[in-house]
Amino acid sequence: MTAADAVPIVFVHGTRFSAGQWSMQIAALRDEFPVVAVDLPGHGERSAQPWSLSAATEIIAAAVDSLDRGPALVVGHSLGGYASLEFARRCPEHLRGLILAGASASTRGLWTAPYRWVARQVPRMSADRLARWNDRLLRRLYPREVVEATIRSGYAFHTLPAAWGEVLGRFDAGAMRHVKGPVLILNGEKDTLFRAGEADFARAHPHARVELIPRARHLANFDDPDAFTDAVRRFARQLPAVG
Template structure:
């Protein structure tokens, strides 16, 4: 059972995935923390809902409220990390800590060009073909117990253009000034693209630090679930206590 002051934890998935991305972390942490994972608008069980960062922030806020333990540690991966930054700006009273995983690169400038190209290309490829490609890739790279829930949850290809269309050009290290809570920037060592700005993001916040998962790539929580979960656990346990 979770300790009385164990911070609640809300996990926010990355591009095209769903709450199933976090099944290894939920299983490992649920005995010690109040924990949940969300489906962002346009993803998973919310597949029919239109995407917006404002709506994503409200989904995260509702998840925090559902745990009924006050402000939460929010863990966001990739798209979910940028959504978590928007949540931190809009609902700072609900944030006790923030883990940015694979989301410490500026989404402006030349970095964004290939992602704009992909966002434009995805709608031209049949969704069933993209699904087969993704299923094969995940099954080839990872054991079933790590990715089965992600595969069951399906993929939100139809939401990708709107989601990245809103995120691109919107976030850089300056977004950290809106985060009124400690921050862990948690990246895969080999995720050279999405950790490109990690030093700038860390310098932009007075209580931020960087931790790397050795040999892991962008999907660090799949590449080394135990190391990823351990980093989240340590960070959670060292968060300042809630104000009365």
């Protein structure tokens, strides 16, 4: 692959985080690929923007356009994975391939009840207290260089109820039929909840495969940044050229 052929890559973060979630991947890939990470509505530098999936898809599309290299590989984690599925449905001409990370579980059914309960409780808690708890947790679990950009960007707890409220009840494996390009379902081996439907998601698309990152959990790109980045790099290199 020459520099002119390099696939543009757009990274989409998960619940409460921001573009900073992808600092390790951006640093490792930017010499080979045009790369950018977005802040979804209500997150990061867009903290004041109201959440909606419609606005999320517009932000992802604008990021693809900003790279000016045609359709992109979109990498979405958790909430960002479901937003990327919606983007694939609404903007198929902007998509060359999709990586779903921690986003291959149906958001329908009774199992979502605890998440609806959490979404109702979050506004009742102090945002400062939640932020301090998250800072301590991330620093205890991961090296500073992996999470410092995420911590510095802050957290979007105020957006969680609206974001989860729109995503819960909306997505299942049937969403894969809207994806016009190859799909990598990239999960942490120990993320048993959010990889619960990975086989169904993979079967629902003719060009989808599953890859697991050993010993990693839901935040697989934090648990093993090198393995996650390598999976993205290999998948990007295998995508067909535009046209």
